[in-house]
Amino acid sequence: MGAFRKQLFYLTNDQLTTYQGEKGNYSAGLSFPNDETGWEAFSRHLAGSQNTPTYLLADLIEEDFQLDSLPHVLGRSRRALIQRRLGQLYRDTPYRQAVQQGREEFGRKDDQMLFSALTNVELLKPWLNALMKQKVPLTGIYSPALLSTTLIKKLDLVSDNLLLVTHQASGLRQSFFQGSALKFSRLTTLPDHNPDTVADTTARETANTQQFLASARLLPRGKTLDAVILTHGESLQMLQSACHDTPALAHRFLDLTDAATQLGLKNPGSVTLCDPLFLSLLGATPASHYAQTEQTRYYSLWQARLVLYILSAGVVTGALLSAGANGLEALQHYRQSQQIAIETSLAQSQYQTIIRSLPHTAASPQDMKAAVNIEQMISRNAPAPTQLLGTVSRALDILPQIRIDQLHWRVSTEAETTDNPADPQQHQPVPGVAEPAPSSVLIGIPKKPNQILLIEGEVVSLRQDYRTALESVRLFAAELGKNKLLRTEITRPPLDIKPSVKLTGNAGVEETDTKTRFIMKLTLRPES
Template identity: 40%
Template sequence: MFSKHLLYLSGDQATVYRWRRGSLTQGPSFANDAAGIDAFMDYAETRSASPWYLLADLIEEDFQRVTVPHVRGGAGRQLMARRVLQQYRETPFRHHEIQGRETAGRRDDIVLLSALTNPGSVLPWAEALEQLQRPLAGLYSTTLLSEDLVRRLNLRDAHLLLVTQQSAGWRQSYFQNGMLKFSRLTPAIDRDGNPVNVGAEVAKTQQFLTSVRLMARGSMLHAVVVTPAAASSAVDAQCEDGPETTFDFLTLESVAAAAGLATAGAPLEQLAGHLAEPALLVLLARRRPASHYTLGPLQRYFRLWRARVSLYALSAALTVCCLGWTGANLWQEHQASADTVRLNTEASQFDLRYKTSMAEMPPRVTSTANMRAAVTVERMLATQSASPLGMSAIVSQALDAAPDIRLLQLDWKVDVPGANLPQPGQDGTQAQPISSLVAGIPARAPQVLTLEAEVLAAQDDYRQAVDSMSRFAQALARHPRLTVEIDKPPVDTRSSVRLAGKAGTQAAAPEHAKFTLNLVWRP
């Protein structure tokens, strides 16, 4: 992964650390004044353009607990922003954290507000990085970062006071059921940096927590003191358990092992002596959380750096995909070439075997092309040649639906255009050649079927005969591509035909009404 620059800010100085490949390396320290900031700019200008992470451990860090109406969505975010701005107007470095809801009433949100009330201790360092166009990833608080450390150490006491010695003094952070409620920074060290009056400072903190009703009287406060192994005996002598206070001591080595903060380089206690800040720096470098305090425009170069890294990553991914695609195409081309050679070899062998087999066969009657053409013509005749079976099937279906119609005669033929016209130069006595349309070449020809039938009705019931013929003709006309024409109806009512007969006389042999239909089927 990319290397990171970590800047630990305290009240009087700033110390640079570098994180690379799981190893934390301590760099130079700079005084918190104009000369120190100039020296820091000279140092940062020679470093790589890796992101910078600012970890602040300042006494001017305020914490307030408020209740806010429970509102979701954009309106809730706007309400929270106004509430934080109302609480801390004099500083741009503000933070809020929702820690649950009240159990009674309208169940408002319980919110922890915090801010760095003296922005002048942070702004010069952030503006120096912006002037050098270095990416500033975020501004973090040791107190807020210790919440993750408590979860990693699995400290689940209802009233927990985490005490750590850092550059600015002893940091005492109070947690209630795992949630941060209050923090204070006390000197409690002598001129040589040795701890003094740690137990007394813890007692003052407990008295304050009781006065502001964060703890009820009689509640037990569990104080966890993180010290290096060499200083644990001195701190232990200053801390005595009381009726409402118990002390537990953890070494930096055990904290690093339990929280998974061991580094690949020097141990944590060798980086800053007896201080606990390297453990928090390792936690920050590995987690890379979102910035605790808002930076606004001071974070623009980090956004540009992140966009550039994303573009580089996307370009690398596209390059890998293109290389993979090119490799796959080259491999397929190689396989295709090998298959081509194999197929050409097999084709040559098949040609040789074919020629050998054909040489042993007797002389052919015709060529292979003519035989193939004959097979093609035979298949075309079988599928496209004209046949009366199709129209006979249609007539059969109509007769099944008309039991009073009896078929007398069928006359089927193929309607070939120009079949009866003599060809130029041909004798009239010679037979006309058969057209290829009869065989369905190149397409099927129309077919004509003349149907003669009679109606099995009473001898003088001509109306029933006409109706039966009409129903029969309509049933045939429903078939697609079939045209029905009445050539001779059962009763000829044309004006040019004489209508004669005798009513009421019985013939020797009863005659039924006959009719003739012309059916034309067009493909």
């Protein structure tokens, strides 16, 4: 049985009948008597039903209804109050429930409640045991009386004082409503289902129910009870003859064929009892009326498996779609690569044709291309002292007491920057000795080289003040060092103040226009 099919069980005091329900089509199957033979046969029938949602419709005489009011409270206190009241009313059965039907208009405005229960526990027990034994996913236990609330809404039968009379396999059920709220329901057995018996019993029981409702003050004084009777065929004609209207009781008749059509049942003409009408309402019922949690456990597991199956199917479908999309994209890329290969081959053929048509040259195209690349690299990376001299010029504008005597600019490799260039003459060519070939790094291949600028200068002061001279040179070096790519080094300060150096001078002799000389090395690193 598939996930979108369901099996329905219609339980009466005498037997249980199976129905198959799918898309509005309900067909009766096997019937099992309410004895040990029927219970065993029913258990064997359930084998293989572990994946089919199952609904149990219990149409029993032993269903009790009580109207009561409770204080209006919320949350946990409300649930505890309802359970305590259910325990007081129906101590011997777990199949019980409470439905709020509004609030009183005056006083404390208590909640108006309808309490109901299936009181014959022993009648339900063997059938439920068989369902649990076979691990059948039981959706819930439902009552035709409580389903009648949905039925009158779908058939548009809502009235201030409505008595719904339905002819079912279990007998004749009468349910009393005020508005859409169920107040009372009872089931009367029929000795047989002959039209005469049904008509006589319906007329007699409807009148008796009207008198009971009036005496129990459920029917307001002076109000007419509107009795709507659902029946079919010959029974309908006989009922119209047997039921007579009175000031207290008015009869209306609704053919089962019309009712089945309104509910969307297939083959409405084949409906002769009200059983299929109630069975058709089970799929839209939001929650069970009487089932316990342990009895619907396998249905919860079935729902979880169904969700996992749907998710798995979604994942597989998504994977297939993704694989298909990737396959199409790969095919498109393959076609593009083939097209590119054809265009490349054509371009190479045209290139070779052009090469062969050119006049012969001493240098190969590859050598010319390499020469152009080298020329562009040298133009881009060739060193020039412009940047260094600009930085020094801006520093001299800030420190006018610094005067430059000589500048020695050169480029060097990384290794040469560690040499001590205090003596500018150490890099001068030696006569008679062949100079080694300069490194390609010095002309900017493959990147810009380091630039070194050796400054020989002096601090001009009107008097002999070495402290001011040292501070001026330090400020000059600090101003140059603001350039993050420039490393400054004072290789010869105006006054050597190392502990190992001997200081000499003439006391009391002051020289005018004293010049304090210094040498400073600037190293400019290329930008990375």
